[in-house]
Structures are given as C-alpha cells and as structure tokens.
Amino acid sequence: MSFDGFPALPPHVNARLKTFMNGNLPPAHVNMGIRPDLWCKEAEVGRVLFRWPNDGSRDIGGGRVFGGWIAGLSDNIVSMCMSTALEEGEGFTTQDLQVKIFRPVSGPEIEIEAKLVNRSRTTGYVEAEWRLPSGKVAVKVLSWKAIRPAESFAPRD
8 A cells, every 4th residue: 555645734744654554553553453554534734534444353242342442543543643733853652541432332434533622832632532323422532642852752771
C-alpha cells in the first residue's frame, strides 16, 4: 500500500504519518491488530476519522467488543489526532487516557472521530467518540498529551 498523504495536512505531518499509513507498524500495533493504514479514512490538522470494520474478532461474547481493546485502539486514534497538530521537532506522550463506555460496541462498522479540543505549548487535549451504525455514541474518550521536544523521547542509557 502506498500512502500519498492526506491533502489537508502539512508536509511534515504527512511525513510523520507515512510509516504508519504504509503499513510499517510497530510491534504493539501488529500484536493488537490495530491498522491505521486500513481504517483511517480522513485526517486534517486536529481531526482524524476512522472506520473500523468490526468482524467480531475482538468480542468477549454476545457481540460485545472487549473494553481493553477499545482502550488500546482509542489511544492510537487520539494519538494520531494529536500528531496532526504538532510542529516540526515536537513529540508527545499520553499523560492520561479515559475511556467511557456507554453501551456495548457492536455492529459491522464503527465510526471513530477524534478532535483536538485544546493545545497549549506543553499539553494537548483530545476527545473522541465511537459511533454505532445507528449513529448512537457508544464510547467517549478523553486524552491529555504531554508535548515535548522530539529529542527528549530518544532512548537513554
């Protein structure tokens, strides 16, 4: 799969997303089955839209998706949203992730939209909603991101 970039994103953001969107995913994504390269349908500064094809492989029974997996995918989505709003040379890490499940997540396609609500010099706040095929909100995600110079995330001895 070849990623040509999202038209609404600056070149430095598309360059940052290119590895993920080409399917070169880190081990955590591979092991959890998280596929931004297949599921992220739209991206602009401060917003991403995912459409997740729920095939039942993450269910815990009764057609309900496992809450831990909802949290894992949610962290990826709000993080991708945050990355769209970074300047060159900036990085971030999740400070706090809250996942509120209002109703069972079920149905063949789930729409997940994340939006950057506020960004200061050192903190980003992102919210996301998971919507069922009926349009009802099933999950609300709240996430705070610590923004730092990218070099501060380099491995240390």
